[in-house]
Amino acid sequence: MGAKLPPIRQMAEQLGVTRLTAQTAYDELRAQGWIETVIGKGTFVARTARPEALIDSVGHSSTPDSVLDDQPKINQIAIVRSFAYAEPDPELFPAGEFWGELHRLRAESAALLRYSWPQGDPALRTALADLLRERGVEAMPDNILVTSGVTQGISLITQALTRPGDVVVVERPTHLGLINSLRTYHVRAVDVPLDEHGPRLDELERIIVQYRPRFFHTVPNFHHPTGTLMSPERRRALLALARRYSLILVEDDSSGQLAYDGDPAPALKSLDEAEQVIYISSMSKVMMPGLRVGYVVAPEPLHRQLVSLRRAADFCGPPFVQRAVANFIQSGALRRHLRRVIPIYRERRDRLLRDLRWHMPPGVTWTHPRGGFACWVTLPPGIDATVVSREVLRRGFAFTPGDAFLVAPGSNDHLRICFVSQPERVISEAVVVLSRVIEAQTGEGDYWMPPHPDVPQE
Numbered sequence: 146m147g148a149k150l151p152p153i154r155q156m157a158e159q160l161g162v163t164r165l166t167a168q169t170a171y172d173e174l175r176a177q178g179w180i181e182t183v184i185g186k187g188t189f190v191a192r193t194a195r196p197e198a199l200i201d202s203v204g205h206s207s208t209p210d211s212v213l214d215d216q217p218k219i220n221q222i223a224i225v226r227s228f229a230y231a232e233p234d235p236e237l238f239p240a241g242e243f244w245g246e247l248h249r250l251r252a253e254s255a256a257l258l259r260y261s262w263p264q265g266d267p268a269l270r271t272a273l274a275d276l277l278r279e280r281g282v283e284a285m286p287d288n289i290l291v292t293s294g295v296t297q298g299i300s301l302i303t304q305a306l307t308r309p310g311d312v313v314v315v316e317r318p319t320h321l322g323l324i325n326s327l328r329t330y331h332v333r334a335v336d337v338p339l340d341e342h343g344p345r346l347d348e349l350e351r352i353i354v355q356y357r358p359r360f361f362h363t364v365p366n367f368h369h370p371t372g373t374l375m376s377p378e379r380r381r382a383l384l385a386l387a388r389r390y391s392l393i394l395v396e397d398d399s400s401g402q403l404a405y406d407g408d409p410a411p412a413l414k415s416l417d418e419a420e421q422v423i424y425i426s427s428m429s430k431v432m433m434p435g436l437r438v439g440y441v442v443a444p445e446p447l448h449r450q451l452v453s454l455r456r457a458a459d460f461c462g463p464p465f466v467q468r469a470v471a472n473f474i475q476s477g478a479l480r481r482h483l484r485r486v487i488p489i490y491r492e493r494r495d496r497l498l499r500d501l502r503w504h505m506p507p508g509v510t511w512t513h514p515r516g517g518f519a520c521w522v523t524l525p526p527g528i529d530a531t532v533v534s535r536e537v538l539r540r541g542f543a544f545t546p547g548d549a550f551l552v553a554p555g556s557n558d559h560l561r562i563c564f565v566s567q568p569e570r571v572i573s574e575a576v577v578v579l580s581r582v583i584e585a586q587t588g589e590g591d592y593w594m595p596p597h598p599d600v601p602q603e
Contacts, residue, residue, distance in 0.1 A: 148189065149187050149188070149189050150171075150180060150187070150188045150189065152187070152188075153167045153168050153171060154167075156171075166236075171188065225538065225541055225542065225543050226541060226542050226543070226567055226571050226574075226575065227542075227543040227566070227567075228542065228543060228544050228562045228563050228564065228566070228567060228575060229543040229544055229545045229561075229563065230545070230563055230566075231369060231370070231430070231517075231518040231519055231563045232429070232430075232434050232518075232563070232566060233430060233431075233432075233433070233434070233486070233518075233565060233566065234486075234489075234565055234566045234567070235566070237485075237486050237489065238432075238433050239432060239433070239473075239478065239479075239482040240433070242473065242478045242482070243432075243433070243469060243473055243478075246469040246470075246472045246473050246476075246478075247465070247469045249472070250465065250468055250469055250472070253468070254465065257464045257465040257468055258464070258465055259464070260460065260461055261461045261462070261464035261467075262461060262464075263452055263455050263456040263460055263461045264287075264289075264290055264291065264452050264455070265289065265290060265291025265292075265440070265461075265462060265467060266291065266462075266464050266467035266468050266471060267286060268467075268468055268471040268472075268475075269291055269438075269467040269468065269470055269471035269474075270286035270287075270289045270291065270440075271286045271471070272470075272471040272472075272474040272475050273286075273289050273291075273440050273474070274286050274288075274289060275474070275475070276474060276479075277289075277424075277442065280398065280401060280402075280409075280411060280412040280414075280415065281411035281412055281414070281415025282412050282414045282415055282424060282442060284424075284442045288442055288443075288448060289440050289441070289442055290440065290441045290442075290443070290448065290451050290452055290455060291438065291439070291440050291462055291467060292425075292427075292438075292439040292440060292441055292455065292462070293437045293438075293439065293459070293462055294427050294429055294434075294437045294438070294439040295322070295397060295399055295425055295426065295427045295429070295439045296322050296326065296439075297439060297455075297458070298425040298427075298439050298440070298441045299322070299323055299326050299362075299395075299397075299425065300326050300329075300330075300458075301441070301451045301454045301455060301458070302360070302395055302423060302425070302441070302443075302451070303326055303327060303330050303332060304330065304454050305447060305450045305451055305454060306359045306360055306393065306447075307330060307332045307359045307360075309330065309331035309332065310331065310332075310333065311332050311333065311358075311359045312332070312333045312334075312335055312356040312357070312358045312359065313327055313332050313333070313334055313335070313358055313359055313360055313361070313362065314334075314335055314336070314337055314349065314352055314353075314356075314358045314360070314361040314362070315327075315334050315335070315336050315337075315361075315362050315552060316336065316337060316339055316344055316362070316363060316364065316368070317336035317337060317338050317339060317551065317552070318339075318370055318371065318521070318547060318550035318551055318559070319334075319336065319362070319364075319550055319551075319552070320362075320364070320369055320370075320397065320550070321549045321550055323362055324550075324552055332359075334552040335352055335356055335358065335552070336551070336552050336553075337349045337352060337361075339368070339371065339373065341373065342375065342376040342378070342379045343363075343365065343368075343373075343375035343376060343379035343380070343383070344361075344363060344375075344379070344383065346379070346382055346383060346386055349361065349383075349386065350386060350390075353386075353390045353392060358392070359393070360392070360393040360394065360395050360423070361387070361392055361393070361394050361395065362395045362397065363375075363383070363394060363395070363396060363397070363413070364396075364397045364398075364399075364400075365380060365396060365398075365410075365412075365413045366398055366400065366401035366409065366410055366412070366413075366516065366517075367400045367401065367403060367404070367514065367515065367516035367517030368517070369397075369399075369400065369517060369518070369519055370519040370521055370545075370547075370550050370561040371512045371514070371519070371520075371521040372512050372513070372514020372515065372516065372517050372518075372519050372520055372521065373512055373514070373515070374410060374515045374516065375413070380413055380416060381416065383413075384413070384416055384417065384418075384419075384421070384422075387419075387421050387422075388419050388421060391421075392421065393421055393422075393423060394413070394417075394421055394422045394423070395422075395423045395425065396412060396413045396414055396422050396423065396424050396425065397425050397426070398412050398413075398414075398424060398425070398426045399425075399426050399427050399429065399430050400430050400516060400517035400518060401426070401516075402431055402483060403430060403431065403483075403487060403490065403516045403517055403518070404487070404515065404516040405487065405490065405491040405494055405514075405515060405516050406515045406516070409516070412424060414442065420444040423441065423442070423443045423444075423447070424441065424442040424443075425439065425440070425441050425442075426439065426440060427439035427440070428470060430517075430518065431479065431482075431483060432470070432473070432479065432482070436466060436470060437462070437466075438462070438466065438467060438470050490518075490564075490565045492569060493564050493565055493567070493568075493569055493572060494514060494520075494564055494565075496564075496569040496572050496573065497520060497562065497564045497572050497576065498511075498513065498520075500572065500573050500576035500577070501520075501522075501576060504576050504577055504580040505576075505580050505583070506525075506580060506583055506584045506587060507525075508524075508525030508526075508587070509522065509523065509524060509525060509580075509583060510522070510523045511523065518563050518564070518565050518566075519561050519562065519563050519564070520561070520562045520564060521547070521559060521560075521561060522559060522560045522561075522562060523558060523559055524558045524559065524560065524583060525558075525583075525587055526556075526558065528558060528583060528586050528587065529557050529558075529586075530546040530547055530548065530557045530558055530559055530560050531546045531548065531557055532586065533546075533560065533579070533582055533583060533586060534546050534560065536582045536585075536586075537575075537578055537579055537582050540578050540582070541578070542574075542575040542578055542579070544560045544561065544562055544579070545560065545561045545563075546559070546560060547559025547560060547561060549561075560579075562575075
């Protein structure tokens with residue numbers, strides 16, 4: 146503590162970033178109490194900074210609520226590199242182009258800062274209809290409801306289709322935000338296991354017969370958190386099963402455009418001839434999560450019911466932001482952004498898989514994500530993922546234990562690694578640390594891995 150930091154210009158040159166990026170980093174560290182500036186002397190590591198206090202405050206539980214609560218805390222710990230959350234790399238945000246769209250809307254600000262359509266800005270719904278056609282989904286602007294992210298879409302669908310005590314089928318593992326939402330509305334989640342092709346339909350049919358669920362939530366394209374892709378044969382069989390039992394399917398396609406091995410697969414909704422698929426997606430994964438722009442395509446009259454529920458919840462979304470997103474899409478900026486970031490994300494995925502092959506001890510397995518943000522790692526029997534994640538956190542890296550993605554406690558032997566938000570060098574460092582912690586837990590490691598130098602130990 147008390148060490149002097151380089152001036153902003155020198156730090157920017159050392160790290161190969163812009164002065165603005167270095168200045169922003171210093172400002173954030175200063176706001177969090179990690180550094181302090183003395184006029185005329187320079188910038189120093191704060192003598193009162195206590196990283197161990199922040200680290201010790203997180204990671205004690207792997208329930209969906211606690212994991213969601215830990216996210217902003219982990220993001221504030223400057224010495225921790227996080228692989229814990231499924232969000233794009235902030236360094237790759239298309240922030241400059243998006244600010245340009247906001248600036249060009251200044252002349253329309255009087256109209257765009259008033260209350261707007263509960264269904265969403267008409268220009269955005271038109272742009273989303275064009276985007277949906279690329280996913281194989283035919284929808285008119287009037288068929289689209291804009292929401293505050295996928296989370297609100299799931300919440301509205303749950304309110305419309307269920308009552309307390311009803312059963313909804315989810316995948317095992319599944320999206321932790323979905324688990325949290327279902328519990329909020331006192332809906333029982335029953336999970337169906339996955340194999341390499343998608344949900345096990347024999348198990349799904351058994352659940353349908355036994356529980357008569359209100360709907361089945363599925364992520365066919367680059368499943369979260371495993372990263373797997375549902376096969377064409379499984380998609381057709383799933384739709385046939387849904388028709389046979391009049392089961393509503395809720396398709397989450399948030400990462401469907403982020404394909405790393407060839408072109409993106411069409412949405413499941415593109416095969417829907419019986420209007421049994423409700424389609425939800427968002428701009429969080431392909432643009433920036435802070436925009437809070439999601440969208441839902443649902444059959445009538447469910448669509449009208451969802452619009453009424455949205456109106457009751459918060460009346461409307463921010464029209465200024467929605468119009469800027471519409472212009473961003475229609476100008477081709479989204480397409481340019483994806484062409485830029487997908488190769489980078491692919492390289493990070495490839496680095497992660499290579500390093501897992503090189504460093505992981507026997508007994509550890511993992512998925513091969515063909516798109517999306519996450520890789521699902523399975524630990525050897527008897528190794529607790531929460532213990533592993535805590536040990537890795539004390540060495541400067543954050544992962545999420547797999548228990549957070551299960552509707553009921555089970556064998557806590559999985560970790561989710563979200564690889565897109567960190568550069569390749571950091572990915573390699575994290576895998577080495579993770580492998581050594583696992584080896585220490587199995588008793589096979591014959592060396593001691595020191596903790597992060599800035600994290601005092603108990």
